[in-house]
Amino acid sequence: MSMIAAFYSGKSILITGATGFMGKVLMEKLFRTSPDLKVIYILVRPKAGQTTQQRVFQILNSKLFEKVKEICPNVHEKIRAIYADLNQNDFAISKEDMQELLSCTNIVFHCAATVRFDDHLRHAVQLNVTATQQLLIMASQMPKLEAFIHISTAFSNCNLTHIDEVIYPCPVEPKKIIDSMEWLDDAIIDEITPKLIGDRPNTYTYTKALGEMVVQQESRNLNIAIIRPSIVGATWQEPFPGWVDNLNGPSGLIIAAGKGFLRSIRGAPMAVADLIPVDTVVNLTLAVGWYTAVHRPKSTLIYHCTSGNLNPCNWGKMGFQVLATFEKVPFERAFRRPNADFTANTITSQYWNAVSHRAPAIIYDFYLRLTGRKPRMTKIMNRLLKTVSMIEYFVNRSWEWSTYNTEMLMSELSPEDQRVFNFDVRQLNWLEYIENYVLGIKKYLLKEDMAGIPEAKQHLKRLRNIHYLFNTALFLIAWRLLIARSQMARNVWFFIVSFCYKFLSYFRASSTLKV
Ligand SMILES: CCCCCCCCCCCCCCCC(=O)SCCNC(=O)CCNC(=O)[C@H](O)C(C)(C)COP(=O)(O)OP(=O)(O)OC[C@H]1O[C@@H](n2cnc3c(N)ncnc32)[C@H](O)[C@@H]1OP(=O)(O)O
Numbered sequence: 177m178s179m180i181a182a183f184y185s186g187k188s189i190l191i192t193g194a195t196g197f198m199g200k201v202l203m204e205k206l207f208r209t210s211p212d213l214k215v216i217y218i219l220v221r222p223k224a225g226q227t228t229q230q231r232v233f234q235i236l237n238s239k240l241f242e243k244v245k246e247i248c249p250n251v252h253e254k255i256r257a258i259y260a261d262l263n264q265n266d267f268a269i270s271k272e273d274m275q276e277l278l279s280c281t282n283i284v285f286h287c288a289a290t291v292r293f294d295d296h297l298r299h300a301v302q303l304n305v306t307a308t309q310q311l312l313i314m315a316s317q318m319p320k321l322e323a324f325i326h327i328s329t330a331f332s333n334c335n336l337t338h339i340d341e342v343i344y345p346c347p348v349e350p351k352k353i354i355d356s357m358e359w360l361d362d363a364i365i366d367e368i369t370p371k372l373i374g375d376r377p378n379t380y381t382y383t384k385a386l387g388e389m390v391v392q393q394e395s396r397n398l399n400i401a402i403i404r405p406s407i408v409g410a411t412w413q414e415p416f417p418g419w420v421d422n423l424n425g426p427s428g429l430i431i432a433a434g435k436g437f438l439r440s441i442r443g444a445p446m447a448v449a450d451l452i453p454v455d456t457v458v459n460l461t462l463a464v465g466w467y468t469a470v471h472r473p474k475s476t477l478i479y480h481c482t483s484g485n486l487n488p489c490n491w492g493k494m495g496f497q498v499l500a501t502f503e504k505v506p507f508e509r510a511f512r513r514p515n516a517d518f519t520a521n522t523i524t525s526q527y528w529n530a531v532s533h534r535a536p537a538i539i540y541d542f543y544l545r546l547t548g549r550k551p552r553m554t555k556i557m558n559r560l561l562k563t564v565s566m567i568e569y570f571v572n573r574s575w576e577w578s579t580y581n582t583e584m585l586m587s588e589l590s591p592e593d594q595r596v597f598n599f600d601v602r603q604l605n606w607l608e609y610i611e612n613y614v615l616g617i618k619k620y621l622l623k624e625d626m627a628g629i630p631e632a633k634q635h636l637k638r639l640r641n642i643h644y645l646f647n648t649a650l651f652l653i654a655w656r657l658l659i660a661r662s663q664m665a666r667n668v669w670f671f672i673v674s675f676c677y678k679f680l681s682y683f684r685a686s687s688t689l690k691v
Pocket residue numbers: 291292293294329330331406407408423424425426427428429430432433494495498516559562563566567570571
């Protein structure tokens with residue numbers, strides 16, 4: 177029997193960010209391995225015209241939860257959606273709900289965050305720092321609380337190259353930042369943001385670092401642990417390989433590459449692609465929840481959930497395997513034939529941006545205009561290139577994260593727990609994982625039918641022919657212009673033509689002689 181699964185039986189668990197990518201996988205695994213748990217409270221806000229209940233209904237009826245519904249048929253009764261908005265005071269939770277949360281919760285998993293790189297500092301601070309502080313204050317009033325697990329990111333200290341499992345202080349105290357966000361106006365915040373984030377690339381990594389400091393400062397007598405995952409990708413094994421449901425991390429860019437929009441990225445092919453499957457992160461999170469509650473470490477332990485130091489894969493290899501999978505299972509209605517090239521050279525990258533990204537978009541928009549339709553490709557391309565510019569920081573560097581605590585935890589688990597809550601990335605086969613990832617994107621994100629693969633392959637063949645035709649026509653036009661203007665080009669042209677003529681005459685003469 178798994179000790180971790182048994183630990184969560186009968187427990188009341190509070191999850192923030194349960195409607196997000198990681199939160200859904202966390203809930204799924206909890207229900208599947210500990211169907212006897214008492215209740216999972218989730219803090220949900222209405223979104224996109226859906227009430228909180230509708231959102232929960234949609235999650236439980238998704239493919240991800242198919243296995244859970246077999247193992248735990250009453251899953252609907254064990255999930256309690258609580259209306260909450262983490263941007264508001266006391267999270268806008270009703271008094272009754274708050275009372276229930278405070279008196280019943282045994283474990284808190286804090287996953288909610290804004291993961292947008294370009295979020296306004298005020299909003300990023302509100303969600304990633306202030307909300308974390310408020311949740312900790314709430315947690316300190318929970319008499320039955322056994323563990324509080326905070327999800328951070330391995331990139332919270334991406335300004336360093338070697339990162340230990342410790343909290344690194346930021347120059348300005350989080351409390352001062354929280355206070356100043358209350359009275360500074362947006363224009364001033366915009367002005368001071370670059371100075372505050374310093375050598376970090378965006379507000380996301382900066383506010384996640386502040387969030388960790390808040391956890392340390394507000395920990396009081398709580399049993400707290402922090403988990404720092406690197407770039408979270410599709411599921412590796414559970415509940416099935418390749419599940420993914422949002423565009424964050426590499427997923428959106430794999431779509432852009434598969435659809436032929438993005439063909440080259442300015443990135444170091446040999447830099448480590450520190451991807452980590454979402455089910456691996458969730459297994460570690462649950463193991464940490466158990467360890468923190470049962471063993472009560474004296475200080476707040478930080479666990480790096482990364483792959484680079486144990487089983488490294490680089491961006492070049494990843495791009496190659498993504499491309500190889502597109503050959504087997506192409507995406508439908510591609511704009512151009514896929515490519516996934518990483519180039520570290522800025523000039524080469526700018527050249528490809530002009531030739532391979534912007535020029536085709538302009539030509540296509542010209543064609544749309546000619547055929548009386550509204551041009552849109554340049555706009556899409558500009559957005560895509562903006563996204564790419566934001567991730568460039570992460571694909572041009574490698575980091576080293578120490579994993580002593582994560583390895584220590586692995587050694588503390590029973591063989592059964594090591595199997596059920598596997599977070600040993602050394603067992604991950606990258607080629608297989610990336611292939612399943614691309615397949616998962618096709619099935620679960622793009623919702624494309626596998627029966628459409630032959631047609632998609634035909635479409636790529638047509639694009640290849642158009643590409644050859646276009647290049648030949650372009651070459652002939654360029655050549656024609658050149659020989660009209662340059663004597664040297666004309667001489668070369670006459671030399672080639674006369675050489676071909678002589679060769680043909682010789683060939684014809686020798687074949688007549690043979691007859
Ligand atoms: C071939 C091999 C590839 C390998 C490729 C390597 C990738 C290597 C990633 C490293 C990453 C590390 C990061 C640290 C890991 C964390 O700790 S945190 C998790 C990472 N967080 C993220 O990935 C969030 C990134 N996203 C953002 O910040 C914002 O969405 C963006 C990219 C700035 C765009 O903002 P925006 O222009 O306001 O647009 P938004 O409304 O969000 O979306 C606009 C459009 O872009 C699309 N879009 C949004 N996000 C994306 C995306 N990521 N990609 C593409 N399209 C997107 C949307 O679908 C939308 O399309 P339309 O509906 O307009 O057609």
